[in-house]
């Protein structure tokens with residue numbers, strides 16, 4: 142089984158790789174676009190971890206580049222699964238800092254049109270999609286990680302007010318987390334016909350901006366634990 146993990150920044154990629162390869166056996170492979178795949182191999186599974194950049198556009202471009210490079214490499218197996226992973230903001234009462242969340246829907250929460258009656262998603266405008274269902278495996282992953290299994294919203298602007306948080310919850314009442322890359326990763330994966338899952342470790346609460354309250358170290362530790370627990374699930378899937 143071959144898996145591509147896409148994070149936004151290097152610190153997230155390092156946490157994922159540390160969980161996947163606790164003995165530190167990771168090899169680096171350059172691909173076009175200046176990206177590096179950090180390869181963790183073993184027990185019938187090869188997991189490539191890549192920091193693709195912040196935001197849905199950078200994430201989509203990086204993911205599509207890695208998937209295209211794999212498809213173009215003679216004799217190399219195609220990816221079986223793409224994982225979007227990183228830290229995120231948790232919605233109050235659902236996902237406090239330190240919590241792990243696995244997406245049961247990957248939602249582009251600000252893709253659409255603003256109207257006097259509120260936000261219209263692209264489906265209502267007659268083009269595109271704003272939701273990707275995750276791979277069926279996501280439920281098993283959520284169980285293995287003891288994670289919340291709920292919608293993960295992708296936004297281009299980090300929420301910084303209580304009003305915006307309330308607006309998002311009104312539109313997505315089950316939302317667990319917001320982050321900035323999942324939908325971009327999912328679009329690229331869908332283009333290549335590869336299933337996708339999204340895993341987030343909560344670093345902060347969604348709401349009024351309070352940068353001092355972000356628990357990034359705690360979230361990166363949780364992300365490392367998530368990938369330690371993910372490894373046997375992938376190995377079982379590969380059998």
Ligand SMILES: O=C(O)c1cccc(C(=O)CC[C@H]2O[C@@H](n3cnc4c(=O)[nH]cnc43)[C@H](O)[C@@H]2O)c1
Nearest residue numbers: 149195228229230299300319320321322344347352
């Ligand atoms: O200091 C700020 O207010 C600020 C503004 C924009 C971006 C940041 C970041 O640290 C990058 C966000 C980065 O981390 C993910 N993330 C983490 N928490 C959230 C959130 O509450 N809402 C959206 N994204 C979040 C995201 O996926 C990015 O990769 C700081």
